[in-house]
Amino acid sequence: MRKVMSNMNWMILALLAVTMTAVAQQSASAPQNPQPVAVTPTEPTAAQPSQAQPGPAQANLAPPTTMDQVVDRVVLREKELIKFLAPRTPIVETYLQNLTQDPQLGPVPQDDHYFLGRMDLSQSIDRSDYLQDKGKDEGMEKHLLGEFTKKFKFQYQPLGFSWMIFVDRNDFDRQHYDFHYARREFLGDVRCLIFDLTPKKDAGRGRFLGRIWVEDQDFSIVRLNGTYARPTRNSYYFHMDSWRLNLIPGYWVPSYIYSEEGDFTAGAKNKIAFKAQTRMWGYNLKTGTAADELTNIRVDSVKDDTPTAQDATPLAAEREWQQQAEDNVVERLERAGLLAPEGDVDKILQTVVNNLEITNNIELPRPVRTRVLTTSPLETFSVGNTIVVSRGLIDVLPDEGSLAMVLSHELAHIVLGHNLGSQYAFNDRMLFSDEATYQNLGFKHIPEEETAADKKAIEMLKASPYAQKLETAGLFIKALQARAPQLSALLQAHLGNNITENGTVTRMAQLGTSAPALDWNKLDQIAALPLGGRVKLNPWDDKVEIVKAQPVAITSARDKMPFEVTPFFPRLSRYSAAGAPTATTAAAPTTTTAPATTTTAANADSSATN
Numbered sequence: 001m002r003k004v005m006s007n008m009n010w011m012i013l014a015l016l017a018v019t020m021t022a023v024a025q026q027s028a029s030a031p032q033n034p035q036p037v038a039v040t041p042t043e044p045t046a047a048q049p050s051q052a053q054p055g056p057a058q059a060n061l062a063p064p065t066t067m068d069q070v071v072d073r074v075v076l077r078e079k080e081l082i083k084f085l086a087p088r089t090p091i092v093e094t095y096l097q098n099l100t101q102d103p104q105l106g107p108v109p110q111d112d113h114y115f116l117g118r119m120d121l122s123q124s125i126d127r128s129d130y131l132q133d134k135g136k137d138e139g140m141e142k143h144l145l146g147e148f149t150k151k152f153k154f155q156y157q158p159l160g161f162s163w164m165i166f167v168d169r170n171d172f173d174r175q176h177y178d179f180h181y182a183r184r185e186f187l188g189d190v191r192c193l194i195f196d197l198t199p200k201k202d203a204g205r206g207r208f209l210g211r212i213w214v215e216d217q218d219f220s221i222v223r224l225n226g227t228y229a230r231p232t233r234n235s236y237y238f239h240m241d242s243w244r245l246n247l248i249p250g251y252w253v254p255s256y257i258y259s260e261e262g263d264f265t266a267g268a269k270n271k272i273a274f275k276a277q278t279r280m281w282g283y284n285l286k287t288g289t290a291a292d293e294l295t296n297i298r299v300d301s302v303k304d305d306t307p308t309a310q311d312a313t314p315l316a317a318e319r320e321w322q323q324q325a326e327d328n329v330v331e332r333l334e335r336a337g338l339l340a341p342e343g344d345v346d347k348i349l350q351t352v353v354n355n356l357e358i359t360n361n362i363e364l365p366r367p368v369r370t371r372v373l374t375t376s377p378l379e380t381f382s383v384g385n386t387i388v389v390s391r392g393l394i395d396v397l398p399d400e401g402s403l404a405m406v407l408s409h410e411l412a413h414i415v416l417g418h419n420l421g422s423q424y425a426f427n428d429r430m431l432f433s434d435e436a437t438y439q440n441l442g443f444k445h446i447p448e449e450e451t452a453a454d455k456k457a458i459e460m461l462k463a464s465p466y467a468q469k470l471e472t473a474g475l476f477i478k479a480l481q482a483r484a485p486q487l488s489a490l491l492q493a494h495l496g497n498n499i500t501e502n503g504t505v506t507r508m509a510q511l512g513t514s515a516p517a518l519d520w521n522k523l524d525q526i527a528a529l530p531l532g533g534r535v536k537l538n539p540w541d542d543k544v545e546i547v548k549a550q551p552v553a554i555t556s557a558r559d560k561m562p563f564e565v566t567p568f569f570p571r572l573s574r575y576s577a578a579g580a581p582t583a584t585t586a587a588a589p590t591t592t593t594a595p596a597t598t599t600t601a602a603n604a605d606s607s608a609t610n
């Protein structure tokens, strides 16, 4: 059978490290290039009606003929984007790993930080956090641009990581910046003009310094790469590489930002070394105002499809009640932007669950459903008959067997009747702000139930088609154990049980003991993948899909990067009505639903890890 997901495909993206632009080489006082440059006017294509493509103010503008006119258009487009996004409050997630030098593996995580919030783009750029005991210095934080301060060691400003969604929120114009045209370049399918930007001498602090990529039809910025100019004595601005996606007609939406600092050359004294991924999504979520909450109260979510009006038996009522709680939770999480809408990834997870159920003769009154949590921390939980797995956890799992391991634990909870969350059948419990989700919902089992679920899960795995594939699952546990002490933020579950306790893997730990020795130098031993390689989250509508990319060979132990963050390198393409860039076309490898065939290909499966 084919694998659930293609392995390591996207590795090349990480290797194509983003080259920082040599802005310093440009003379800051070089005059604007006034000569006419051949900017090809874009020919309207038949397939894409012109009214669907450009932004509102764009349609009646003549194509620019000089670079100065192009710059004016870029500035106009950026202002239109800022206006367009002003009423939106997307979710912003930053996951950061501080690095230390490992003689063999290079820079590896030393510890980590996680920030999750919602951005308010209306006046300035602001954010409110989902996580408690964060954002204590909220008032001060608002005024800091993408910087971290030295005052108390290094204090990261979560807001700073999202600052580079725009070049300059307030003063992106020719009065504050010099634009130097560099050249053309394709980013994915999109032809771009590249400009190097330097702030004017008297433009003040916190001005963008770096390079922008502008697509050559509407002149929207699609990528920004650089930093902010003139750090103060007690603070630095960090470097960022910021990407936008054309997810809706006429606008390129800020989606990913990669940040990295640190110098690992011999003799370098790192004051700070980290890499961080910032993701934005939930642009199309409703703003969670109190009024909005009230209009969304569900008066009655139970469909009465039995016209005979018979009362439910006690057991039927109990199940109905649990179903109601489950529906409430799923709906509420989706509304908060924390759960992806049902989609193709669920079908893959569902197939693995089915394989486990069929081979174990599990028959439940209601089918088990699966959903993807949109966040990075590695966690799972179940509510009623819905199993939820985080995007980050699916990313790092090396193969289908390890996915089966993860799902089997939650399936075991369901089979054993470890029902949590029936209190959420009361609708008043759904009335909280999105940012308070983690304080209002929780699905943690007591330790006894965790142990029982592990035991039952291993039983089920051993009777399943995955019985022959548990070595890699065990290696995953070992890799997790090796990295757990450094990755406490990534391993902090926010809704379910932690996979580790105090730096030790507790979940399914038994599988680790029977696995082969973990060997980072063995290039064909892939125990865990970096973050971001499998699941692609659409920032506009929160849909998730499996990444389709060609496999890239691992050539050194440093290529493995288990659980690590890497730069982003999305393949850019223009929006098309037929299928947005993240359209859920069914090109992702799928699993077979016939468990009998999965056992026969166990060997082929384990060799396909390059």
Ligand SMILES: [Zn+2]
Binding pocket: 409, 410, 413, 445, 449, 450, 453, 497
């Ligand atoms: Zn559990």
